[in-house]
Amino acid sequence: MEPADDEPDAALLAALRAGDLDAAGRLFRRHLEPLRRTAGAWARQPAERDDLVAETFARVFTIVRAGGGPQDELRPYLVVTLRNLVARWSRQRSRVELWATVPEAAAGGADELALHRSNARLVWSAYCTLPGRWRTVLWRTEAEGGTPTEVAPSLGLSPNSVSALAMRAREGLRQAYLQVQVPEAEDPGCREPRRRMGAWIRGALSPRRAAIVAEHVAGCPSCRLVTRGLVEANRELPGSAARLTG
Ligand SMILES: [Zn+2]
Incomplete structure (x- = not known):
């Protein structure tokens, strides 16, 4: 001590x-x-x-x-x-290989996220877009290897709450990881759907919002192209937040 x-x-x-x-x-x-x-x-x-x-x-x-x-x-x-x-x-x-360790550090193990080494930059960008509390809990638990019990006092939470927060943060990171791959839209009508695309692909939007995005994508060739890329990228990630609880 x-x-x-x-x-x-x-x-x-x-x-x-x-x-x-x-x-x-x-x-x-x-x-x-x-x-x-x-x-x-x-x-x-x-x-x-x-x-x-x-x-x-x-x-x-x-x-x-x-x-x-x-x-x-x-x-x-x-x-x-x-x-x-x-x-x-x-x-x-x-020394680009320095980047290679980032997924392990920032995202809780390359195995878990099954990320290719070249995705390290994206993971880091995604990590940087997360709310501070998510970054903190990811860092303390994943990068520094703290158990929820060890991390709990510094976050002012119970160990169970730390586990729950870390789970949300990991799913948040996955959505952000997809989101940082979404290009800026030139067409103003594409902006709103694109802003939600990471969450949409992860199935994290409310049915109403998901329907709005889906409807736009169905009628927009350029957003459809973006979606195809994201679906591909999402295949490398664990299926859904719900599965992590098991
Ligand atoms: Zn569009």
Whole structure:
């Protein structure tokens, strides 16, 4: 167990914004190990991992001290910053294989989602569109491997609620994964149906909304083309949210 340091991130972030560098030290100690584990999944050598972690903290603390950055939870912000760095470094070094680990990290196991490696970018984009609470629960349970019981206190939920939230978040990720593959519509009439297409393909729309999308797609060749691609992509994903409860 780490020594108790109960002051919430929000208070320490506010202190750091006000110029209290001791708060930076406490935030650093609190988040160092989880971030190193995260970075370890993306870096090839320990030296690269440590560089990533150091650079991530430096950037985030600079932003916070300048008055920006997160207000309450630091970790998701650290992780996104880390991920952006990985992307940039990866591009610089043509090390595209770094992307390959993202589905495992962000989406709960390449096996479960059965994603091809080239889909890593899409998964990450989808993950970034999720509500913060979903990202947090996915991260804590899937990427960091926390059990619902371990994760529950930090989310202020019961373990059962964590399981339920994680299940919704995983299904949300699948819908978002499809949705980020939907191209912008040029025709204004296509915009609304396209906005709901990921959820529609996953069977997550209400019957009324689903009928509206289906009717549009039936009469719109370009949306039909998009739909065909999504149906194909959806085949790689687990069938439905309901099946996950088993
Ligand atoms: Zn259309």
